[in-house]
Amino acid sequence: MTSFALPLPRARTADSAGPVASALDPLVAGAARGDEGAFERLYRAHVGRIYALALRLADDAGHAEQLTQDVFVRAWERLGTFRGESGFGTWLHRLAVNVILTDRRSAWRRTRRITPSGDLIDLEPEARSAPPGIRLDLEQSIAGLPPGARTVFVLHDVEGYEHAEIAAMTGIAVGTSKAQLFRARRLLREALDR
Amino acid sequence: MTCDQVRDRLDGFLGSALDPAERSAVTRHVAECAECRADLEAARFLADRTAGLRRDIPPPADLWAGIAPRLAAPRRRLSVPLGWLAAAAVLLVVGSSAVTVAVLRRSTGAIDPVFATTEARYQQAALELDDLYQRVRDSLTPDTRLVLERNLAVIERALGEARSALRADPANRTLEAIVVGAWRRKIEFLERAASIERES
Ligand SMILES: [Zn+2]
Numbered sequence: 379m380t381s382f383a384l385p386l387p388r389a390r391t392a393d394s395a396g397p398v399a400s401a402l403d404p405l406v407a408g409a410a411r412g413d414e415g416a417f418e419r420l421y422r423a424h425v426g427r428i429y430a431l432a433l434r435l436a437d438d439a440g441h442a443e444q445l446t447q448d449v450f451v452r453a454w455e456r457l458g459t460f461r462g463e464s465g466f467g468t469w470l471h472r473l474a475v476n477v478i479l480t481d482r483r484s485a486w487r488r489t490r491r492i493t494p495s496g497d498l499i500d501l502e503p504e505a506r507s508a509p510p511g512i513r514l515d516l517e518q519s520i521a522g523l524p525p526g527a528r529t530v531f532v533l534h535d536v537e538g539y540e541h542a543e544i545a546a547m548t549g550i551a552v553g554t555s556k557a558q559l560f561r562a563r564r565l566l567r568e569a570l571d572r
Numbered sequence: 573m574t575c576d577q578v579r580d581r582l583d584g585f586l587g588s589a590l591d592p593a594e595r596s597a598v599t600r601h602v603a604e605c606a607e608c609r610a611d612l613e614a615a616r617f618l619a620d621r622t623a624g625l626r627r628d629i630p631p632p633a634d635l636w637a638g639i640a641p642r643l644a645a646p647r648r649r650l651s652v653p654l655g656w657l658a659a660a661a662v663l664l665v666v667g668s669s670a671v672t673v674a675v676l677r678r679s680t681g682a683i684d685p686v687f688a689t690t691e692a693r694y695q696q697a698a699l700e701l702d703d704l705y706q707r708v709r710d711s712l713t714p715d716t717r718l719v720l721e722r723n724l725a726v727i728e729r730a731l732g733e734a735r736s737a738l739r740a741d742p743a744n745r746t747l748e749a750i751v752v753g754a755w756r757r758k759i760e761f762l763e764r765a766a767s768i769e770r771e772s
Contacts, residue, residue: 414640414643417643418636418640421636421639422636425630425631425635426628426629426630426631427627427628429629429630429631429635430626430627430628430629433629439632440739442631443631443632443633443635443638444735444739446631446635447635447638447639447642450635450639451639451642451643451692451695452699454643455699516618516621516622516625517625535618535622536622536625536627537627556579556580560579560611560614563611563614563615563617563618564610564611564614566614566618567613567614567617567618570617570621571617
């Protein structure tokens with residue numbers, strides 16, 4: 379998959395890939411050889427990061443759990459392609475973005491909103507707006523963003539990916555990614571500042 | 573400085589990563605441009621709040637129980653691209669006999685582990701076929717891709733709906749059979765899609 383060769387995301391968060399990843403190397407090697415016990419320990423070490431991502435990108439918590447499971451099954455299948463050029467956590471996170479966005483794309487196709495040129499801004503449904511006067515917390519407001527804006531906000535501002543990486547992972551143009559980010563931030567400020 | 577240039581520098585401006593000349597150019601621009609000012613204010617408003625979000629959230633339930641049965645023996649990358657059809661056919665045969673077992677078994681309350689294993693085999697076959705399709709995809713015309721992917725979307729919707737119904741009612745053997753039927757359709761479709769001759 380071409381996306382595996384992309385540069386690493388900015389290390390904005392301390393827990394992204396640092397010392398933990400290198401300590402886990404024997405586990406990664408074991409899991410790649412088919413050791414399920416080793417893979418389970420990798421799962422335990424990383425599931426929180428993946429679930430947090432899925433929770434913010436999926437439509438509901440049940441779906442986030444299913445996607446998290448899909449990510450780890452996919453990771454098990456793909457471990458043979460992991461060359462260690464990035465940390466395992468970084469590799470897994472990128473794989474998770476891929477699995478989740480692929481699921482999202484097929485969900486969007488289901489709504490028959492896709493156009494041959496397929497720009498996300500054109501296909502997404504309206505944002506679910508909060509009732510006036512209700513003060514929402516940030517998580518709720520993120521959940522209420524239109525999907526395209528939410529995806530870019532989560533990947534860029536929460537997870538620290540660059541616009542170029544987001545463009546490659548989502549298939550949108552870099553300019554669209556930027557536009558979605560600014561739109562997302564304004565919508566969030568509006569939702570939180572009322 | 574244009575609006576686009578200013579917007580590209582807003583995060584650096586807030587994080588004080590800009591050199592003094594750029595800094596004052598941004599300051600001058602936002603003083604006069606309401607759009608960029610709104611973007612700067614939104615970014616400033618959100619920066620600390622976003623930094624406070626949790627990046628690590630343990631799932632409410634242990635998800636490993638739903639993962640372990642889906643871990644088939646690890647398979648290496650397909651080295652012979654044309655071997656996939658035979659491999660998928662074998663998986664289909666193995667799958668269908670296990671399905672018979674799964675459908676005959678009484679399951680209660682949770683997804684039947686035999687069924688989960690069966691579903692894992694289908695999933696594996698679908699993943700490999702999807703890889704193959706992704707390899708030929710670039711050589712297809714946009715029209716062909718669109719038709720294929722629209723059809724695939726219909727199949728995936730049926731599969732997705734059947735899987736959510738089964739998640740809500742894990743002991744329902746009719747739903748199990750519907751999920752299996754949907755997987756089979758997806759795999760047959762991917763087989764056809766992946767075998768389309770290169771167009772050019
Ligand atoms: Zn401006």
